[in-house]
Amino acid sequence: MNIRDKLFGSLLDSFTTVSLTLLIAITTVMLIQHGTAAHPDEGSALTSKEQAEEMYRQRLERDEKIYRDVEKFFAQKQYTAAQDALQKVQEEHPDNPRSLIYQARLQYNTGKMVDAISSYRRAVDSEPDFIDNNTPLFIGKSIMDDLTASKEKLVREKRLRPKDNGINKALDELLYLQRRVAGGCE
């Protein structure tokens, strides 16, 4: 390597080091400026977690209003009246997945196990928060209680009618629901 190359190489290194230092300094200053600058909406804006909590609160309040009659008749064990009230709610709010939960409970309490399991599955698939104990919507324990009780009856029926596809399918769905309610990464 001759003197010219050495000198140029050394100049290039110095230039690179200075540029690197400058770039780091500029980036740091920009980040600090951005961090300390007042952001107009930040004062009033809710964090994502607070937003989620607020959304759940509103939803629970709304559901309580919507399903008041269904809940009332259900508590009085007037299942036909509860079913009528639920049908009315379903017509007015067709997308609310809580209807499927009430539907499942009514079916369970009127002895329609196979239908109840299917409704529970649709409810859980359309609103996984029903079985997520980190959310206020969680009702996993009551679902699991119904599933455990249904399982004994379905197993008995399967013994009587082993080739009944409806019962086999319901048992599969029940086992699936038990795994979902048990938790895990899903």
Add this chain to the structure above:
Amino acid sequence: MLGAGAVLLTLVGNPVNSGICISCFLENLAGALQLQDDLRMSYIRPELVGFLLGAFFMAKQSRRFRVTGGSSPLIRFLLGFFMIVGCGVFIGCPIKMILRLGAGDLTAVAALLGMLFGIWLGGKYIRAGSVLDRAQNLPIINGYILPGIGFLLLIFLFLKPAFIRQGFSGPAAQHAPLWISLAVGLLIGGLAQRSGLCITGGIRNFFLFREKTLFSGVVAIFVSALMVSLVSGQFNLGMEAQPGAHHSHLWSFLAMVLVGLAAVIVDGCPFRQVIKAGEGDVDAGITCFGMVTGAALVITWQLRSTSAGPVFNGKIATLLGLIFCLTVILSYRKARVKR
């Protein structure tokens, strides 16, 4: 430490049977970085960052930070991708498989048999000369990139910039307190670097050389997970009501054959790849990038299984993964024979 730590993490918030699961953690990471759009699976798991940085610090401290790389990078990237596909179809990485077995989940038995078969098969091919290209020493800067990304993720974890997403329901909301997760991650990362712990590597060495050191580590994970599960009341023996499991045993078997085989080819299970990336192994870093890509795409392309079982896309991806592994093995075997 790993087995007990994983079960203890579930007691303080991590998902049941998933105290430590590299594939689940990577899926969460991919979501947090907006590489996939399932908010319920979006969270930078501090344990993952801890594994990487714990291994980095331990390697630096014990002067075992050696920067190597350049061995079949694209093949490693794709094998990393397919390892996560296999994990997604089974629902869990090899560590989670052992944790599930330790918690009494018998649906994981088919997966265990699959992984043993995959590792045994991979071992046979290694003996026959199917080995990826030799790694070379690289300039040290290459080894700092993955730990650097680890530090960046750590900063994101604390500063929570707007572009990093975090879910507040589902698995993302099920997490241990940040400091506990990070501390456990750093500790396990450091110890795993020191001991060379690897689930598939331990079994492979046992198959190939009857070498029991790493294998005893695998057994220790199972025993400690079993004991802590029993003591903490999380043990539930059987196939029913198992969290994050399905009953398609054939696909669990095949998925873990894929994971075992791919892990033998790239020399390490997904957990080991993260540890190796921390200690300067650039090839493992490339595999990690493949794994992150896999973690994003198993969700976006719906490759992973649910409690209802595997889906068509996942089954095809598993088969493609097996085809890819065998093609790689065959081509390297032929190349070796020619030489």
